[in-house]
Amino acid sequence: MTAPQFPPRLDGSGRRDRLMSTLVAVSAAYRWLAEFSGRRRPPVREVDRxxxxxxxxxxxxxxxxxxxxxxxxxxxxxxxxxxxxxxxxxxxxxxxxxxxxxxxxxxxxxxxxxxxxxxxxxxxxxxxxxxxxxxxxxxxxAFPFVAAPAYHFVAGGIGITPILPMVQRAEASGADWRLVYTGRDRESMPFLDELPAERVRIRPDKEFGIPASGAELLEEMPAGASVYCCGPLPMITSVRVDLARTDAAAIHYERFAPPPIVAGKPFQVVLRRSGRTLDVPADRSTLDVLREVLPDVPYSCRQGFCGTCEVPAADGGRVRICVDRGPAVLEL
Incomplete structure (x- = not known):
């Protein structure tokens, strides 16, 4: 049998280093096991959601x-x-x-x-x-309902849809809550017949002659309430502005339209496959401009969380064309 060969020690003595040899052998064995188990491991399957x-x-x-x-x-x-x-x-x-x-x-x-x-x-x-x-x-x-002792709900038009189950859950939990439900007129406001009248204030614009201010929508709010707001962007903005004058514990909101682009700068996007260069103005998204030349490009939420609008970039990354702003070379 051939005697084991050990690497020389680093102290200049010329003697062999048994410890280093052992570590090298263990490392080699680990790599072999990892490669062997990888060959036996079944391929990862994409989850069908x-x-x-x-x-x-x-x-x-x-x-x-x-x-x-x-x-x-x-x-x-x-x-x-x-x-x-x-x-x-x-x-x-x-x-x-x-x-x-x-x-x-x-x-x-x-x-x-x-x-x-x-x-x-x-x-x-x-x-x-x-x-x-x-x-x-x-x-x-993307709009989770968090347990709290008190709630103040603000819904505008179709914004009642996520709020309605929250109201039902708050009522079942025994929490103190109020709801202000606004819209153009009663005829356009769904689910009015499913709301308990004693804690709900219906506030149609047509009956008051003007949309409600944030301060009005926050009237009669329970002390220290968590505010949940869903509806048109101007309504959400007015509530957020006037919330500072209240003792609300927190605010949660969901909007159905993309937020406006503020302080944007113009840039260019290159479509690698077609060789086209698109100019994206300061106040528009890549998605808006891209759909003018590729109307079938997919999108959904327009707010950056669903991932539908992601497209591959030439550098190997991915760009959310509804919200990511800046020059890019897209694989389109």
Whole structure:
């Protein structure tokens, strides 16, 4: 048998270093085991997060607002969700839009969403009929409802959809709460008949002649309440501005439109495949400009959290073209 060969020690003595030899051998064995186990490990499979659903019922909830009752085709229980959650609904054209779940989280037999008619995507949702199969992703929650002793809810128009399950949860928990619900007029405000009148103030603009200020929307707020606000951007902005004059514990809000671009600078985006260069003005997003030349480029939330608008960049990264601002070379 050949005697083991040890590397020389580093102290200049010329003797062999048994400890270093052992470490080298262990390292080699570890690399061999890692390579061997990697060959035996099954490949990672992508998780299919698609949720096949069936439109069980449609219902007119207000002027221009339709609700959809969605079930599994086999009527099995649906995934759990919490107040504030939404579905990513894949429409027949392939467009993806987010719709807040506005039913009861405790009833997993169906989901309910409501859609206001505003554009081509919402028109597709309004055209869905009972018996139509659709695909969704989720539920996901970007507007979580956090336990608190008191709440003040502010909803504007279709913004009532995520607020409605929160109100129901606050009532069930015994918390002190109030809701101010505003809109153009009562005819356009869905789910009025599902709200308990004693804690809800209905404030249509048509009856008052002017939209409510933030201060008015925060009137009668319980002491130290957490504020939840959902609706048009001007309404949310006015509430946030006037909140400083209150003793609110926190504010949580969700908007249905992208925030305005403030203090932006113009830049250029290069489309590598076509060789085109696009000028993006200071007050517009890459998505806005890109859709003028590629109208089928996908997008959804326009606020940067859903990931639908991400496109690969030439440097190997990914760009969220609805919110990322700056020069880039895109693989388009």
């Amino acid at each position: 698609r949720l096949p659903l069936l439109v069980e019922q449609t219902r007119a909830e207000a002027a221009g607002v339709v609700s959809l009752r969605l079930v599994r085709p086999d009527r099995a229980p649906l995934p759990v969700w919490r107040p504030g959650a939404h579905l990513d609904l894949v429409l027949p054209s392939g467009a993806v839009r987010q719709y807040s779940l506005c039913g009861s989280p405790s009833d997993r037999s169906h989901y309910r969403i409501a859609v206001r008619l505003l554009g081509s995507a919402s028109a597709e949702a309004h055209a869905l009929t009972a018996g139509t199969r659709v695909t969704a992703r989720g539920p996901r929650n």
